[in-house]
Amino acid sequence: MSDRPAAQSPWQTVTISRIEKRTPRVTSFFLEPSRPFAYRAGQHVDVRLTAPDGYQARRSYSIASAPEAGETIELAIERLDDGEVSPFFHDIAAVGDEVELRGPLGGHFVWSDSDGGPLLLVGGGSGVVPLMAMIRHRAARKSTVLVALVFSARVWDEVIFRDELIDLHDRRDGFDLVLALTRESARRPADYSRRLDVAMMEQSMLRLPAPPRFAFVCGSNAFVSAAAQALIDAGVPASLIRTERYGV
Amino acid sequence: MITRGFSSGRKPPTDADARIPPGQYLEQGFPVLSAGPTPRVRTEDWSFTLKHGPRPIKTWNWTEFNALPLAKMTRDIHCVTAWTKFDTAWQGVLVDDILADAGIEPPTAFTLALSFDGYTTNVPTQDLTAGKAMVALLYEGKPITPDHGGPARLLVPHLYFWKSAKWLNGLQFTERDEPGFWELRGYHIYGDPWREQRYTSDP
Numbered sequence: 001m002s003d004r005p006a007a008q009s010p011w012q013t014v015t016i017s018r019i020e021k022r023t024p025r026v027t028s029f030f031l032e033p034s035r036p037f038a039y040r041a042g043q044h045v046d047v048r049l050t051a052p053d054g055y056q057a058r059r060s061y062s063i064a065s066a067p068e069a070g071e072t073i074e075l076a077i078e079r080l081d082d083g084e085v086s087p088f089f090h091d092i093a094a095v096g097d098e099v100e101l102r103g104p105l106g107g108h109f110v111w112s113d114s115d116g117g118p119l120l121l122v123g124g125g126s127g128v129v130p131l132m133a134m135i136r137h138r139a140a141r142k143s144t145v146l147v148a149l150v151f152s153a154r155v156w157d158e159v160i161f162r163d164e165l166i167d168l169h170d171r172r173d174g175f176d177l178v179l180a181l182t183r184e185s186a187r188r189p190a191d192y193s194r195r196l197d198v199a200m201m202e203q204s205m206l207r208l209p210a211p212p213r214f215a216f217v218c219g220s221n222a223f224v225s226a227a228a229q230a231l232i233d234a235g236v237p238a239s240l241i242r243t244e245r246y247g248v
Numbered sequence: 249m250i251t252r253g254f255s256s257g258r259k260p261p262t263d264a265d266a267r268i269p270p271g272q273y274l275e276q277g278f279p280v281l282s283a284g285p286t287p288r289v290r291t292e293d294w295s296f297t298l299k300h301g302p303r304p305i306k307t308w309n310w311t312e313f314n315a316l317p318l319a320k321m322t323r324d325i326h327c328v329t330a331w332t333k334f335d336t337a338w339q340g341v342l343v344d345d346i347l348a349d350a351g352i353e354p355p356t357a358f359t360l361a362l363s364f365d366g367y368t369t370n371v372p373t374q375d376l377t378a379g380k381a382m383v384a385l386l387y388e389g390k391p392i393t394p395d396h397g398g399p400a401r402l403l404v405p406h407l408y409f410w411k412s413a414k415w416l417n418g419l420q421f422t423e424r425d426e427p428g429f430w431e432l433r434g435y436h437i438y439g440d441p442w443r444e445q446r447y448t449s450d451p
Contacts, residue, residue, distance in 0.1 A: 010449055013249060050249060051256035058271055058330055084273075092253040099251055105447065107433030108283050221280040225395065228285035238285045238365070245281050 011048060011100045012037075014073070016093055022076055023158045026126055027090055028064065031073045031101065039067055041137035042110035042130045042216070042244075045075070045103030049088055059085040062129040062218075062244070063104065064161075066136035073101075076160060078126040109216060109244045113138055117145035120204065120212035120236070122196070122227045124152045124219025125160075130244060131218060132161050135175060139168060148207045152180040152196050152223065156187055176207045196227050201234035212236060218244040267324055268332050269441035275331035280395045283429065287365045287415050291399050296383065298350050299362075299420040306350040310399070314385065316341045316349055321382055323405035325412070326441040338403050340384035343376040343419070358425045361402045361411075362418040369413050369428035370437070371404055373421065380406065383416060408439040408446070 018030035041063075048058040065074035079090040093099070111119065111134045121131040128151050138147055153159045159179060166188075169177040180192040180200060192200055205211065215236050217227045224245045232238055268274060291310040298305040308316075322337045347354065354373045361369050375381065384392060384403040392398030397414025404411045410430050431437050436445040444450060 010447070049251040049254040051254050052250055053256050055256035056271065057254075057273065060329055088251070088254050097252055098249065100249055102447075105434060108430075221395070225280075225286060232285055238287070241285050243282060243284055246279075 011102050013098050014101045016095055016097045016099070017072065019093070019095060022160050025158070026076055026078045026160050028074050028076045029089060029093065031075065031099075033071060033073065033101070037071065037073060037104070039063060039073075039104035040110040040112060041067060041133040043104040043106045043133075044130070045073070045101050045105060047075070047085065048100040048102070049085060050100070057084045059083075060105070062133070064129045064132045064136075066133055066140045068137065068140035076126065076129045076132075109218070109242050111137070111214065111216065113141045113143035113145055116213055117147060118208040118210055118212050119145060119147040120208065120215040120231070121147060121149040122152075122201075122215065122217045122219075122231070123149065124196075124223030124227065125154075125158070127217075127219030127223065127244070127246070128160050129218075131216060132165075134216070135165070135168060138175065144174060146174045146176075146208055148176040148178065148204050148212075150178045150180060150196065150200065150204050152182060152219070152227075154182050155184040156181060178204055178207070196223075196230060198230045198233045201227075201230045201236075205234060205236070212240065215241045216244075217241060219246070221245045264334070267334065269326055270444045271446075272326055272330055272332040272441065275333050278333060278336075278396065279327065279329070279331060281327065281329060282414065283367065284365055286394045288394055289364050289399055289415055289417075294399050295417060296346075296400065297362075297418040298346065298352075299418060300355050301420070301422065305352060308349075313341065313383075313400075317345045318385075319345070319382060321384075321403060321405065323403075325405050325409050328408040328410055328435065328439070328446050332441075336405075337388050338382065338384040339386040339389070340382040340400070340403065342379060342382045344379060346383065346419075347377070354421060356421040356423055358422045360420045360422050360426055360428060361413040361416060362420055363413050364415040364417050367413055367415070367429050369402075369411050370422075370426055370431060371402075371407065371411055372425070372438070375404060375407065376419070380404065406440075408436075408441050410435065411439055 014031040017032045020028045044062045061075045064076045080086045123131045186193040294310045297307040326332045359373045381404040402413045
């Protein structure tokens with residue numbers, strides 16, 4: 001037996017305090033940590049579920065809330081039909097339930113307003129989640145860093161955080177939203193109704209007064225590969241592009 | 249802590265379960281993860297350099313490197329994002345054979361793997377030798393695709409897979425254990441999946 005005190009578990013219990021449906025497939029879960037939880041915009045957490053027979057499943061989820069949002073952590077989770085953690089959240093989890101969480105994790109796909117800009121953000125589907133944390137962080141800090149978000153979704157109703165993003169855009173204070181809908185007509189004048197391409201990246205960069213200092217790209221592997229290549233072809237140095245891929 | 253309403257997908261224990269490290273799940277696909285855009289390295293531009301600190305020991309071009317003895321490794325691989333994939337089949341050059349071709353014994357106890365995109369990851373030298381690791385050139389008999397690290401990637405299958413650096417262009421022997429890209433960003437200095445050494449604070 002060791003006489004050293006047991007190290008504190010890296011896992012903590014968090015309580016679901018609110019559940020908000022964002023799109024038909026994406027729901028936000030607001031979690032209250034049991035011990036202090038400081039993080040940076042863009043970081044993720046690991047969530048762990050335990051069955052009565054001891055079986056555990058863990059998955060990583062990006063944080064959608066800004067570090068300034070107080071103690072509550074927002075995860076926006078897409079339901080994957082063949083998953084084992086996201087169906088639990090969507091079908092079973094209720095306000096008051098507890099799950100285990102570890103984090104914050106990741107020290108690369110992160111941005112603070114003190115890192116400067118301009119910033120070019122490119123998100124596909126739920127890949128917008130860590131970018132949303134950066135956009136909310138910018139707004140909370142009343143940052144003057146110029147940020148453009150190119151957000152690709154299949155249809156208008158699958159644009160996660162749509163109303164909030166449009167509100168932020170309409171402030172005209174240096175945050176610019178462009179939507180690229182792949183299966184529906186564009187609804188806003190500057191939006192696109194096609195898949196992301198080089199021309200779209202070039203036009204998006206023209207919305208910034210100077211070349212981006214950083215570009216963050218998040219989504220499925222196929223999306224990130226295409227978007228990162230389009231950025232490179234549009235003249236963004238590869239060394240400025242940070243990517244996060246779901247892996248599939 | 250038991251999660252209310254979460255039921256196990258667990259089936260009776262099988263031989264396969266003993267091959268899955270703690271906290272991992274079995275994946276049939278081959279997910280792609282990386283910190284930046286996928287570099288497109290042409291084999292005519294490819295080279296591999298063995299270094300001791302800043303000093304180059306030997307450099308091979310693609311043709312020279314492919315003339316080294318080719319070995320096969322079929323291994324289970326374990327990604328820190330929690331997927332495990334069984335029986336991945338690689339061919340490449342054992343680190344032992346690279347050292348032999350350079351005519352050297354490992355000069356230090358630590359190694360830093362170097363990649364075309366600036367990525368680095370540290371591995372103790374003894375985890376690379378004695379048949380434990382290779383510079384892989386083929387996956388399932390075909391050239392490794394750029395997404396999976398081609399033309400050449402390190403393969404250290406007994407450690408979490410971020411240690412198996414993609415787009416490899418060198419191995420550098422270092423006097424000290426120098427943290428690499430992810431090791432400086434919160435990930436474990438060694439990364440043994442069987443001891444679940446995922447993050448810096450893991451024992």
